[in-house]
Amino acid sequence: MTGRRLALLVAAGAVVWSVAAEAQPYPGRPITIVVPYAAGGLFDTMARIIGARMGELLGQSVIVENVTGAGGIIGVQRVIKAKPDGYTMLLGTVGTHAYNQSIYRKRRYDAVSDFTPVTLFSEQPMVLEGRKDLPANNLAEFIALLKQNGRKMQYGSAGVGSTTHLACALLNARIGVDVTHVPYRGGAPAANDLIGGHIDYMCGNLGASVERAAAKQSKPLALLSRERTPLMPELATAHEQGIRDYDVVTWTAFFLPKDAPKDIVTKLNEATHAAMETPAIKTRFDAIGVAGIAPERRGPEYLAKYVVEEIVRWEGPIKAFGLQVD
Numbered sequence: 001m002t003g004r005r006l007a008l009l010v011a012a013g014a015v016v017w018s019v020a021a022e023a024q025p026y027p028g029r030p031i032t033i034v035v036p037y038a039a040g041g042l043f044d045t046m047a048r049i050i051g052a053r054m055g056e057l058l059g060q061s062v063i064v065e066n067v068t069g070a071g072g073i074i075g076v077q078r079v080i081k082a083k084p085d086g087y088t089m090l091l092g093t094v095g096t097h098a099y100n101q102s103i104y105r106k107r108r109y110d111a112v113s114d115f116t117p118v119t120l121f122s123e124q125p126m127v128l129e130g131r132k133d134l135p136a137n138n139l140a141e142f143i144a145l146l147k148q149n150g151r152k153m154q155y156g157s158a159g160v161g162s163t164t165h166l167a168c169a170l171l172n173a174r175i176g177v178d179v180t181h182v183p184y185r186g187g188a189p190a191a192n193d194l195i196g197g198h199i200d201y202m203c204g205n206l207g208a209s210v211e212r213a214a215a216k217q218s219k220p221l222a223l224l225s226r227e228r229t230p231l232m233p234e235l236a237t238a239h240e241q242g243i244r245d246y247d248v249v250t251w252t253a254f255f256l257p258k259d260a261p262k263d264i265v266t267k268l269n270e271a272t273h274a275a276m277e278t279p280a281i282k283t284r285f286d287a288i289g290v291a292g293i294a295p296e297r298r299g300p301e302y303l304a305k306y307v308v309e310e311i312v313r314w315e316g317p318i319k320a321f322g323l324q325v326d
Helices: 003-023 042-058 070-080 094-103 139-152 163-175 187-195 206-214 262-276 279-287 300-320
Strands: 031-035 062-066 088-093 115-131 154-157 180-183 201-205 218-223 249-257
Touching (some): 031 070, 042 062, 042 088, 042 262, 042 279, 070 094, 094 249, 094 300, 115 163, 115 206, 115 262, 139 163, 139 218, 154 187, 163 180, 163 201, 187 201, 201 206, 206 218, 262 279
Parallel strands (some): 031 062, 031 088, 154 180, 154 201
Antiparallel strands (some): 088 249
């Protein structure tokens, strides 16, 4: 056999193998969920809980990959650059798909056109929590403390542009104080410094805040949503304590790169919500303060519309209160 003929046969074999691989029913190999935040935090925990169940339902492993930095932007860009074949999926949040579109004076990506929406699957309120020895026991005392000592104090977050950053920055703006922001590479390291007393307060996600409060590691001061939660029934909302029309809810959703096939979107949508309806998964999510989304809000069409609405909802206050950064 001549070298030329052998090369042609090898090339033909490669084409046949490629076509056969593409013809395999989806998914034919492991799926990666990119979490744009640090390991050990709430989003990472959520992805691992739901990803394990989705893997069982889809018959393939679902791997969680933490790609951190820049308030979630680095992980987001990792997914934007991936093939739209259903094997790389982003765990997106109100931070990556609403706040980040306004907080930076120059957008790093387009949360609407750079992605294929899959499904909105959870939401939870946030909690204003101080270090355990903070000399304030409610929002009124906290406001008085900040107005007197704000320039000497520090608040932490999971990074610039993250939900934990914007929730507190917006609260500070509503109070009328300027407090030093200390950004971390994720919510877990920020919480560790709160527990250690190295920062004065943070705006944490409900599930993790409940655990810290129960262990007397931090002091919850206000629930940052309109309604109270059964996980912290005694904790009054910021709205109840005098800051009207202040509502910060962390939502999570799955996105694929733009132009992902509709049948793959449908399969991942169905698998996500089958996972969320699994009793054991619901119990675990309840324990960390995460509520599943109602069926009528689960479709990719709803998520596409919701992202647009959320961008508009947060653009006004972010610009009005001068929260934009370069």
